[in-house]
Amino acid sequence: DIRQQENYFSREMLDRLSAKRTDKVWMEAKQIDSGSVYLLFSKLCPMVNSSQDNDDAGGETKLCRFRYEAVKDLVQKPATVLIFLGVEKRKKSCSSKTEEEAWEPPAWFAINTDEDAAELLKRCRENNCFFPKIPNRDLLKLNEEEAGVVAQARSVLAWHSRYSFCPTCGSSTKLEEGGYKRSCLNSDCRSLQGVHNTCYPRVDPVVIMLVIHPDGNQCLLGRKKMFPGGMFSCLAGFIEPGETIEDAVRREVEEESGVKVGPVQYISCQPWPMPSNLMIGCLAVAISTDIRVDENEIEEARWFPRQQVIDSLFRGIHAALTVPPRQTIAHQLIRHWVGMNSNL
Amino acid sequence: DIRQQENYFSREMLDRLSAKRTDKVWMEAKQIDSGSVYLLFSKLCPMVNSSQDNDDAGGETKLCRFRYEAVKDLVQKPATVLIFLGVEKRKKSCSSKTEEEAWEPPAWFAINTDEDAAELLKRCRENNCFFPKIPNRDLLKLNEEEAGVVAQARSVLAWHSRYSFCPTCGSSTKLEEGGYKRSCLNSDCRSLQGVHNTCYPRVDPVVIMLVIHPDGNQCLLGRKKMFPGGMFSCLAGFIEPGETIEDAVRREVEEESGVKVGPVQYISCQPWPMPSNLMIGCLAVAISTDIRVDENEIEEARWFPRQQVIDSLFRGIHAALTVPPRQTIAHQLIRHWVGMNSNL
Numbered sequence: 001d002i003r004q005q006e007n008y009f010s011r012e013m014l015d016r017l018s019a020k021r022t023d024k025v026w027m028e029a030k031q032i033d034s035g036s037v038y039l040l041f042s043k044l045c046p047m048v049n050s051s052q053d054n055d056d057a058g059g060e061t062k063l064c065r066f067r068y069e070a071v072k073d074l075v076q077k078p079a080t081v082l083i084f085l086g087v088e089k090r091k092k093s094c095s096s097k098t099e100e101e102a103w104e105p106p107a108w109f110a111i112n113t114d115e116d117a118a119e120l121l122k123r124c125r126e127n128n129c130f131f132p133k134i135p136n137r138d139l140l141k142l143n144e145e146e147a148g149v150v151a152q153a154r155s156v157l158a159w160h161s162r163y164s165f166c167p168t169c170g171s172s173t174k175l176e177e178g179g180y181k182r183s184c185l186n187s188d189c190r191s192l193q194g195v196h197n198t199c200y201p202r203v204d205p206v207v208i209m210l211v212i213h214p215d216g217n218q219c220l221l222g223r224k225k226m227f228p229g230g231m232f233s234c235l236a237g238f239i240e241p242g243e244t245i246e247d248a249v250r251r252e253v254e255e256e257s258g259v260k261v262g263p264v265q266y267i268s269c270q271p272w273p274m275p276s277n278l279m280i281g282c283l284a285v286a287i288s289t290d291i292r293v294d295e296n297e298i299e300e301a302r303w304f305p306r307q308q309v310i311d312s313l314f315r316g317i318h319a320a321l322t323v324p325p326r327q328t329i330a331h332q333l334i335r336h337w338v339g340m341n342s343n344l
Numbered sequence: 345d346i347r348q349q350e351n352y353f354s355r356e357m358l359d360r361l362s363a364k365r366t367d368k369v370w371m372e373a374k375q376i377d378s379g380s381v382y383l384l385f386s387k388l389c390p391m392v393n394s395s396q397d398n399d400d401a402g403g404e405t406k407l408c409r410f411r412y413e414a415v416k417d418l419v420q421k422p423a424t425v426l427i428f429l430g431v432e433k434r435k436k437s438c439s440s441k442t443e444e445e446a447w448e449p450p451a452w453f454a455i456n457t458d459e460d461a462a463e464l465l466k467r468c469r470e471n472n473c474f475f476p477k478i479p480n481r482d483l484l485k486l487n488e489e490e491a492g493v494v495a496q497a498r499s500v501l502a503w504h505s506r507y508s509f510c511p512t513c514g515s516s517t518k519l520e521e522g523g524y525k526r527s528c529l530n531s532d533c534r535s536l537q538g539v540h541n542t543c544y545p546r547v548d549p550v551v552i553m554l555v556i557h558p559d560g561n562q563c564l565l566g567r568k569k570m571f572p573g574g575m576f577s578c579l580a581g582f583i584e585p586g587e588t589i590e591d592a593v594r595r596e597v598e599e600e601s602g603v604k605v606g607p608v609q610y611i612s613c614q615p616w617p618m619p620s621n622l623m624i625g626c627l628a629v630a631i632s633t634d635i636r637v638d639e640n641e642i643e644e645a646r647w648f649p650r651q652q653v654i655d656s657l658f659r660g661i662h663a664a665l666t667v668p669p670r671q672t673i674a675h676q677l678i679r680h681w682v683g684m685n686s687n688l
């Protein structure tokens with residue numbers, strides 16, 4: 001089955017055009033181009049506006065988009081971090097070939113600034129603008145296309161905010177290649193000889209897995225202390241150096257729940273920009289069933305019968321548990337399993 | 345199909361026992377335990393010995409194993425980096441239950457030192473000891489179990505060697521948790537508030553893919569300038585922030601070869617400790633066939649008919665191309681494809 005599932009944060013509406021990152025002339029022309037789009041980040045969250053008064057009822061949040069003229073002064077400040085995101089992908093719906101060829105796809109940039117947030121908000125002509133306070137919650141209200149752009153922008157900006165010094169020698173570094181590289185300013189530094197990951201954005205691979213009971217009819221879900229009451233989710237953990245995806249699944253499940261896992265199957269993945277994880281979603285078949293949780297990480301873990309999970313997904317209220325929202329890959333893995341035949 | 349393929353560097357003969365990393369008393373006891381095993385690294389390569397005189401004919405290379413007494417002086421030097429690898433997994437072949445319970449699994453450690461390599465070699469009682477010079481070639485001669493240990497040890501040691509300064513503030517850091525954490529020594533540093541990836545080993549996810557021609561009977565292979573003459577391999581590239589595995593496959597293939605890719609299917613993965621990549625192996629189906637290589641990265645890319653690839657895999661000599669050795673996931677992806685039905 002090669003059908004691709006689409007997870008939130010994973011749609012790509014931009015072509016990253018990585019070859020242009022080293023083309024300074026092109027990049028500078030696009031920066032000042034009046035057709036280019038700028039997103040404005042403060043503390044790693046983008047300025048957005050919301051139709052309904054930002055309540056939980058689910059009004060869609062939209063990114064505030066700026067032209068160069070409106071952010072020029074910020075772009076020129078040395079403390080501002082500017083990154084190139086890409087150009088809009090060619091739309092398939094152009095009415096004629098000539099129209100399609102004449103179209104210059106707009107370039108997108110993101111900037112992160114330390115300036116006063118209240119002052120920044122005055123720059124936008126829209127109403128109800130704000131900077132989300134709780135990224136885990138607020139960044140889940142975007143539409144699919146904007147979510148994908150935010151995933152990319154936030155991860156790269158977060159890298160700049162935590163990695164402004166060279167890990168190899170401790171010197172300052174400078175931003176290069178449209179924001180996709182940082183180079184050490186100490187000309188004697190080893191990081192300048194050859195290619196080293198210290199100079200490139202970091203992506204942390206994480207395994208997240210739905211563990212299926214040997215009977216095929218229950219799944220293992222756990223809760224952290226900080227989860228809302230009644231919520232249970234998939235177990236997850238960082239892949240360690242020298243480890244495969246499948247072994248990381250087995251190790252993390254055993255560490256967190258005491259359950260041993262046999263076969264592991266990759267399902268789909270999701271970029272999770274908190275700040276730069278790649279969630280690799282798997283189904284895993286348990287070969288033991290006794291639960292002993294690692295209390296440092298997990299408050300409780302339990303086997304839930306398929307029917308209880310279905311009730312929670314499709315009825316919600318009065319259910320034995322709450323599952324995470326549809327924007328999470330945990331939700332999608334659970335849905336995938338309940339949609340499967342119970343014989344794995 | 346949930347059968348797992350085993351790639352070189354991915355066997356886990358040790359249980360990482362991550363919960364013990366914070367248990368200082370346990371860790372110190374294991375360090376001085378006469379049953380513990382130490383591996384000795386110089387410039388990130390382990391001391392090994394080889395039955396045949398280290399020629400290319402393929403004599404197996406074995407890790408030199410040391411006891412605490414033999415490396416105690418090195419362990420005590422401040423410049424030495426010491427990491428805990430885990431304890432041997434319980435063998436299934438114990439003759440009796442009591443024997444199994446009495447067995448204390450040996451703990452494994454790795455140290456990396458700057459001391460003179462020639463002097464270090466004198467510590468070993470074996471003959472023909474040496475430190476491999478070309479990791480890409482020489483570390484492929486270990487047996488499966490030792491290869492897995494080296495993948496883990498080398499990745500973590502390489503992280504320490506490149507990340508000894510705090511990327512957030514530039515201060516020095518100290519090693520903690522058996523080598524799986526580095527903490528900033530500047531008590532005002534932001535990296536000490538909350539959990540940040542700056543403190544944990546880095547793993548770089550990379551996609552590596554065999555691209556199948558729309559006709560199902562040819563595959564796309566490319567060569568870099570530095571490859572030995574006639575060798576072609578799978579295309580590969582780093583996953584970028586905010587990107588899925590599948591989109592990274594599509595982007596890298598198009599960047600490097602100009603070929604457009606539709607469906608992507610995950611096959612298996614491989615830790616590649618050069619220095620700390622996680623190679624995520626996929627099959628990808630092309631939806632265009634014209635090739636235009638990115639000359640910065642690729643010297644040549646070509647569609648190869650299945651029969652030529654089979655000849656290369658199973659005959660070797662007189663073949664139209666050479667594929668990478670069996671220890672690479674590229675080789676395994678190619679083998680996987682030739683073993684498949686030509687209808688994807």
Ligand SMILES: Nc1ncnc2c1ncn2[C@@H]1O[C@H](COP(=O)(O)O)[C@@H](O)[C@H]1O
Nearest residue numbers: 204236237238252297539540541544545
């Ligand atoms: N790259 C990383 N980023 C953040 N935390 C990490 C990372 N790698 C390991 N950790 C540790 O892993 C813990 C979370 O556990 P888990 O997600 O189950 O692996 C964190 O509290 C950290 O102590």
Ligand SMILES: Nc1ncnc2c1ncn2[C@@H]1O[C@H](COP(=O)(O)O)[C@@H](O)[C@H]1O
Nearest residue numbers: 195196197200201548580581582596641
């Ligand atoms: N984590 C990383 N480690 C090393 N090189 C990287 C990394 N991320 C991006 N690069 C760049 O990617 C190039 C290799 O291209 P590719 O493997 O096709 O993505 C290197 O020469 C670097 O310029």
Ligand SMILES: [Mg+2]
Nearest residue numbers: 235236237297
């Ligand atoms: Mg976890």
Ligand SMILES: [Mg+2]
Nearest residue numbers: 237238239252
């Ligand atoms: Mg973990």
Ligand SMILES: [Mg+2]
Nearest residue numbers: 236237252256
């Ligand atoms: Mg864990």
Ligand SMILES: [Mg+2]
Nearest residue numbers: 579580581641
């Ligand atoms: Mg490449």
Ligand SMILES: [Mg+2]
Nearest residue numbers: 581582583596
């Ligand atoms: Mg790349």
Ligand SMILES: [Mg+2]
Nearest residue numbers: 580581596600
């Ligand atoms: Mg590339």
Ligand SMILES: [Zn+2]
Nearest residue numbers: 166169184189
């Ligand atoms: Zn440096």
Ligand SMILES: [Zn+2]
Nearest residue numbers: 510513528533
């Ligand atoms: Zn610091």
